[in-house]
Amino acid sequence: MSGRAPVVTGTGLICSVGNNSDAVWTALVQGTPGLGPLTLLRSPRHGSAPVGEIKDDVDRLAGHLRGSRTDKLAWFAARQALIEAGLEARIGNLGPRVGVVMASTVGGVLKTEQFLVKLLHHHRARYGLLRHHECASVTDLCAREFQCFGPTTSISTACSGGAMAIAMAARMIESGDADIMVAGGSDSLCKLTVNGFGSLMLLDPDGCRPFDANRAGISLGEGAGALIIESEASAAARGAPVQARLSGWGYSCDAFHATAPEPEGRGACQAMSGALHCAGLEPQAINHINAHGTGTPGNDLAEAKAIQSLFGDTVPPLLSTKGLIGHTLGASGAIDAVLAIKSLAHGGPPPSAGFTTPDPAIGLVPVQRAGTTPQNHVLSNAFGFGGNNVSLVFSRPSSGAPRDDAPVPSATSTARVLRVTGIGIVAALGHDLKTVFARCTPQGADSNLREITAPLPPARVRVYSCPEDFGAKAELKAGRRRRLERVQQMAVVAAKRSCPESALAKIADERICVAMGTGLGCTEATAKFVEPIIEDEAGVPSPQKFTNAVHNALASQVAIEVTARGLNSTATHRDISFESALWHAVQEIKTNRSDVAFVGGADEITPYLLSAGSRWGWWSEDSLLLKPLSNNLAAPQRAIPGEGAVVFCIDATGGDTAALAEICAVACGRFAMDAAGQIDSKNEATWIESRLAAHNIALSDIDMIISGANGEPVLDARYVAVVQALGRRSGAANIRHGTYKHLCGDYHSASAFGMAMAVGVVSGHVSPKALLATDGACRLVLLYTLSDDGTRAMTCVRHMEAHA
């Protein structure tokens, strides 16, 4: 290896039994009870089951910081990890080679619930409480406080999120996108999850008992876990002690059901064997398994079956930490990762709490006393709603070299061509690709520009909404449609139309991955679930809404639709959500773990979004149909909200399907501001040039830049500054600058529509004039996206025949 192997140099942890890893380890070994009564919030309906609540004053731990409880827990754990890694002096100045990937399931929903209390009981709309609603807020707080400018994104794959973020960060190290990554997960208790799991009848009234014969459900917990993952070379150069090697990771998707695991544990087995293969290890090399072990009858049985099918008669010791600290949802994969790493130093696994009676159906007895055998390799599992499975292997630094047939990192692997073979699209312009391409004109999407009223405060808002009939009835059977929220239907229809079923006939399900970007996911389901219990404490919420409220319900429903059993990733980082998802899928293909990827973005207009956006001045009743990049930047202008779902089928097999275009580069990170308070456009030009150079593309090869300009003057001025800087750098003073939000409106994952336009331009289906740029042939197009939280992304799309 070229020193790019990912190693762990720091860990951080907070949960109900302690606010550092030593305290939590001691509690695990001594069996200190971590579950108790819920005091953080009132929940008469499902609040009597014990929870793993953090008793420390979280606001005090986070000092001056503003954010949700989830944000603060993440920051606390991540800071601890940076200090443990010897990076304390660089906190606040970590720079361009350090990035952040955090996972969360609920984000700031605890504050969102306070917003709803004020709204529904006191008729006051305190929109400030929604500022930290999004999962991206968790990552954003860390990235801003630590001043990291490397790859920055957020993951939301329900209960596997923390492990997914760690695996994604490891890949960012291996690929060379970053030298150091802060990665982990965080979630706080809230009414949504207490009542959600309650409505699913999945809360054990006596506290959770993983793998026990009498197990009756989970106990909810809260907390955060974080790792500092670093390239071997970076750790060596800093002289930082290596705690563990992150020697392998594996993903899978059950593609089976919204919440229930596939009963035979096929997906779980695939994730574990994938992680072992990645690590170059045989099953017998694993010293113990830190199981997902939630304590529900179905999950534990499926996981046990998966373990037995992989390990046969010699199952290594296994444990679950959830009997002690509860299920911390998006944090659990990261907390378990920290504890798996600690077990390498402590010479054995900790005991598994909450177990008394063996279950003959499971046939496994978890660890009862702390082990004392040296640990070389530990497997840590995290499985989530939607059958979203991730397994990680951590190894003692001196535990030997991987076997010869382990996958080779992309730096030396044969380049695979990322062919875009199809696009499915649901947009204001229409819901099939031909129509949408044909309707792209400089005048914009007048046909679906509607005026609607935002409820609170009342405001007339113009929106680009998708047609009422966007193909859901034609594409989805009633029995399937009735279970899906509108935005899920949009995404599934787009996915279905991106690829004819026959094109997948020769591809194994396990070699097909799905990655979706969504800024807000299915916020409507969250609102509809929470409203009844806020309005009336005795209100009865809908379990179906809860299962749809997780952000990864989009990607897991796409996986069910196209039977994709490989990676199933969901990125939720504001305007770079789509590019983050694209990056993840591209890496799967480049490292030869997948052959086909379904990648897309989906977001919808909702009443709360319109109201909050109006209050925040994103758009307002004076908004007009504006041309982005108007010359008159001084005039008061606003963006027009939009919605849509776009899914790309990317096929690297070079099969029969003709390709529309090739994706040749994708990268994400955070931009810097200069001394004058403007975007540091020179630095942006340097970043873009260097990311293109990594793929042997020169700036002067770029025929056109497509930006996410939306008519809002501050944002548009930033785009103009960067495009001009790129023009100066490449020597083409009049580099063409196109935009697309006059066609689809403004929404978090709109850059997926932008990429459809890039593909349309290089394949000759869309005229650059439709994108408000001067006409002319385009063979290589750069899609550039800025997000108002300081993140940005670039994607390069090439005409297919131009590829040598």
Added chain:
Amino acid sequence: MNMSVDELIDDLKVKIIAALNLEDVAPGDIDADEPLFDDGLGLDSIDALELVVMLEKQYGIVVEDIEVTKKAFASVRALATFVAGNSDS
């Protein structure tokens, strides 16, 4: 509210369709004796939980243990019998 089992059957059909958003099913399409789950209406575990919610909202019957529903959800007739036997409280 004192309905006979037959009246409850008609009432339940309408309420099941509404609770589960079965837009392509009419009350007359449901055979009171056919299984609700698996082969019958093709319902799943989340639908069962939605029916639990429906029982509480519409009939004031609180189901604490999902095991209870296994028998009650066998068919619309079984459910009507269950409701008739539990709704006096």
